[in-house]
């Protein structure tokens with residue numbers, strides 16, 4: 001059997017295969033209230049019908065001022081739990097597990113309200129200059145991640161992923177390019193890791209399921225974190241009980257990035273080996289053969305797919321055909337599978 005279709009466990013959660021729907025913002029909360037809409041139910045449930053092992057919800061804001069846009073999904077209020085619970089019920093019905101990506105945009109929020117970041121540095125001319133967070137602001141944000149995790153548990157998610165990539169708030173603290181603080185949250189890499197460390201500890205008080213973290217493994221800019229820094233962060237995360245590092249890149253500062261199939265994979269592989277932790281590969285993975293090669297050669301444990309799943313919600317079936325595998329179908333679809 002192709003290893004892509006073999007199950008894998010994270011704590012008490014078994015994924016039926018290695019295929020993950022990568023988090024993708026849909027900016028579809030038209031009421032600007034962060035609540036699940038019929039669109040979200042159709043969008044995520046279709047990929048569950050298509051036999052994706054793990055459906056990860058898009059970046060979901062833990063505080064309203066931490067949204068990228070006013071149409072983002074949210075989990076900052078108890079009122080969000082009902083829609084998320086119903087969405088999970090629909091996805092689970094088809095045998096997929098669910099994850100939520102907890103996020104705070106920091107200086108990359110494009111909102112009318114004030115925005116916050118480790119330091120008062122704008123991303124570029126078209127973004128607002130953020131307010132430098134006080135220690136009190138930081139503590140509030142940590143509590144917001146914890147409260148969001150409690151709600152994620154109430155809503156029956158199987159896995160939580162913390163969004164520490166793409167230049168959003170946690171990433172802004174990790175990077176020396178965006179964090180020029182002089183207190184215990186800035187300066188050395190130990191200090192720059194502190195926010196993530198405290199968020200993980202707080203989340204673990206409310207959540208005992210598997211916890212993943214997405215990082216940007218390359219900042220594509222002089223003076224940014226090196227691969228060695230990311231191995232250090234990943235080791236710290238493993239010590240804190242993180243199950244998997246989802247290895248993306250970029251977004252910290254404006255930069256031009258050369259992309260090609262598997263462009264983020266060498267760093268993912270290094271982190272897996274050097275930090276001795278499971279990893280997720282992402283970035284221009286489009287074919288079954290490519291995904292199978294990554295899993296078989298133990299370069300990553302999970303395959304995250306974004307745009308390929310937008311094009312083809314039944315990508316697992318397409319990949320199975322390519323790899324000469326037979327994938328079981330939802331009962332209703334057996335005659336056409």
Ligand SMILES: Cc1cc2nc3c(=O)[nH]c(=O)nc-3n(C[C@H](O)[C@H](O)[C@H](O)COP(=O)(O)O)c2cc1C
Nearest residue numbers: 022023024025058059282283284285305306307308
């Ligand atoms: C429409 C869209 C929205 C995205 N939103 C998110 C997001 O919410 N969180 C995140 O970590 N990455 C996000 N990404 C990045 C993807 O998860 C993925 O890392 C990237 O698209 C590369 O994978 P791909 O080549 O399979 O598309 C988004 C990508 C797309 C195309």
